[in-house]
Amino acid sequence: MEKREINGNFALPMPIVLIGAEVGGKVNFMPAGWCTQVNGNPPMILCALARNHHTTKGILETGAFSVNVPSPALLDKTDYCGLVSGAEVDKSGLFEVFYGKLKKAPMIRDCPVNFECRVFQTVPLPSHTAFIGEIVTAYADEAVTVDGKPDYVAINPLVLTMADNAYHGLGEAVGNAWSAGKALIQK
Numbered sequence: 001m002e003k004r005e006i007n008g009n010f011a012l013p014m015p016i017v018l019i020g021a022e023v024g025g026k027v028n029f030m031p032a033g034w035c036t037q038v039n040g041n042p043p044m045i046l047c048a049l050a051r052n053h054h055t056t057k058g059i060l061e062t063g064a065f066s067v068n069v070p071s072p073a074l075l076d077k078t079d080y081c082g083l084v085s086g087a088e089v090d091k092s093g094l095f096e097v098f099y100g101k102l103k104k105a106p107m108i109r110d111c112p113v114n115f116e117c118r119v120f121q122t123v124p125l126p127s128h129t130a131f132i133g134e135i136v137t138a139y140a141d142e143a144v145t146v147d148g149k150p151d152y153v154a155i156n157p158l159v160l161t162m163a164d165n166a167y168h169g170l171g172e173a174v175g176n177a178w179s180a181g182k183a184l185i186q187k
Contacts, residue, residue, distance in 0.1 A: 010162030020066035020106040023058030027106040028086035030055040031078050033160050043135040048128040054086035063119045064104045068111035071156045100137045112155045114139040
């Protein structure tokens with residue numbers, strides 16, 4: 001099949017999370033798609049945020065942030081958080097907030113999964129700042145866990161495709177990692 005050139009900036013689907021921070025003592029949340037785990041032990045997550053975002057200012061102020069995984073039930077509120085800036089609109093009452101061990105990384109109770117993070121490192125990029133956060137504590141609703149492990153189908157995290165500006169749910173698993181390709185291993 002012939003390949004053709006496409007805009008590679010937004011070719012990959014991205015999980016959408018809500019980044020939480022206190023900015024000037026006030027709770028704020030913003031959606032982010034550039035967020036992924038980057039270290040196993042200790043567990044770390046990287047979130048790249050544009051430097052002009054109000055939430056970025058709060059993370060730099062406090063050295064802490066949260067990563068909240070919304071389900072489709074929170075689609076409207078998640079999208080709203082990206083349409084308005086916390087510098088102009090108070091988003092502190094939009095969600096029921098709770099705090100964990102750090103006491104300065106606001107988390108959203110309605111999100112099925114939450115990560116409380118301490119800034120480990122910041123990496124300045126041309127248009128963004130990459131925040132590498134050590135996951136201090138991870139939380140999940142009992143309804144989305146099985147034997148203490150996350151049930152991703154039950155969590156049903158939002159995924160964003162930028163080529164068409166659409167949100168999607170996760171969907172069912174299509175295979176098992178470290179297993180599906182075993183038949184191709186030559187002995």
